[in-house]
Amino acid sequence: QEYLALKLKVKEWAPEAEKLIKGNVPDDANIYFVPATMRPETMYGQTCCFVGPKIVYGVYQVSDRDYFIITERAARNMAYQGVFAENGKFPKVMDLPGSSVIGTLVNAPLSAHKDGVRILPMETVLATKGTGVVTSVPSDSPDDYATVMDLSKKAEYYGIKKEWAGLEIIPIIKTPSYGDLAAPFIVKKLKINSPRDVKLLAEAKELVYKEGYYQGVIMVGDFKGEKVEDAKPKVRKQLIDNGEAFAYSEPEKSVISRSG
Numbered sequence: 016q017e018y019l020a021l022k023l024k025v026k027e028w029a030p031e032a033e034k035l036i037k038g039n040v041p042d043d044a045n046i047y048f049v050p051a052t053m054r055p056e057t058m059y060g061q062t063c064c065f066v067g068p069k070i071v072y073g074v075y076q077v078s079d080r081d082y083f084i085i086t087e088r089a090a091r092n093m094a095y096q097g098v099f100a101e102n103g104k105f106p107k108v109m110d111l112p113g114s115s116v117i118g119t120l121v122n123a124p125l126s127a128h129k130d131g132v133r134i135l136p137m138e139t140v141l142a143t144k145g146t147g148v149v150t151s152v153p154s155d156s157p158d159d160y161a162t163v164m165d166l167s168k169k170a171e172y173y174g175i176k177k178e179w180a181g182l183e184i185i186p187i188i189k190t191p192s193y194g195d196l197a198a199p200f201i202v203k204k205l206k207i208n209s210p211r212d213v214k215l216l217a218e219a220k221e222l223v224y225k226e227g228y229y230q231g232v233i234m235v236g237d238f239k240g241e242k243v244e245d246a247k248p249k250v251r252k253q254l255i256d257n258g259e260a261f262a263y264s265e266p267e268k269s270v271i272s273r274s275g
């Protein structure tokens with residue numbers, strides 16, 4: 016699995032995380048949440064970034080001043096992909112519970128929301144996939160759309176401000192069958208009411224992914240008017256060249272479980 020790992024720089028900490036971080040990480044450090052994505056061309060549509068509230072993340076020092084917030088599993092993989100200063104080493108500064116970072120404001124590269132987006136909870140984030148951090152594009156990801164709807168409806172229950180989950184969902188990809196907000200269209204069409212409708216959401220994801228990839232046209236940014244298929248590698252390269260992202264690949268799970 017070849018992902019793009021995106022660097023979302025912390026602008027303002029949630030109070031609980033701030034208390035934990037203080038004294039453990041230098042004040043002038045750059046700290047990033049690092050979601051892994053398969054869809055770089057959708058980064059224009061980021062409206063928030065998800066962590067698993069029950070997942071414990073690590074803060075890892077990748078260079079003099081730069082730190083990443085990811086799962087230990089991802090840090091170990093990255094240590095063999097030239098991400099850290101020394102091959103095979105992934106120095107952890109501290110643990111950070113997912114629940115403590117909810118509400119943190121981060122800068123999301125390419126997002127139309129230039130003031131930043133919030134870190135929000137998603138119960139279905141897998142600790143065993145990617146970096147355990149998932150950037151949210153509700154216009155084109157059914158899981159993300161179902162989750163932000165649920166978060167808005169039950170903001171108090173989740174301990175968040177409703178407006179954090181309610182950032183405008185901007186059309187970024189036009190498709191012939193599902194219009195220019197494919198994920199909301201499909202979620203409504205399949206009558207998905209909850210982010211826990213995992214079976215229907217898997218079906219929705221498949222449909223939206225195929226339609227977007229093969230029929231979609233980009234509506235915003237430097238590659239506006241191009242087919243998704245063509246724009247995808249260009250957006251990826253642009254993010255990498257700008258130092259806002261890097262390639263991250265994951266060993267095949269099946270191989271590990273078979274040998275183990």
Ligand code: ZZB
Nearest residue numbers: 052053054057140141144145147149152155156220223224
């Ligand atoms: C942004 C995005 C925009 C994504 C979209 C999808 C879509 P795959 O293909 O099954 O491997 N993801 C990444 N890590 C995790 C995790 N730990 N737990 C749960 N979800 C995770 O799926 C890759 C996608 O799964 C990634 O790409 C990420 O969401 C999510 F418009 O990033 B994506 C139709 C899908 N659209």
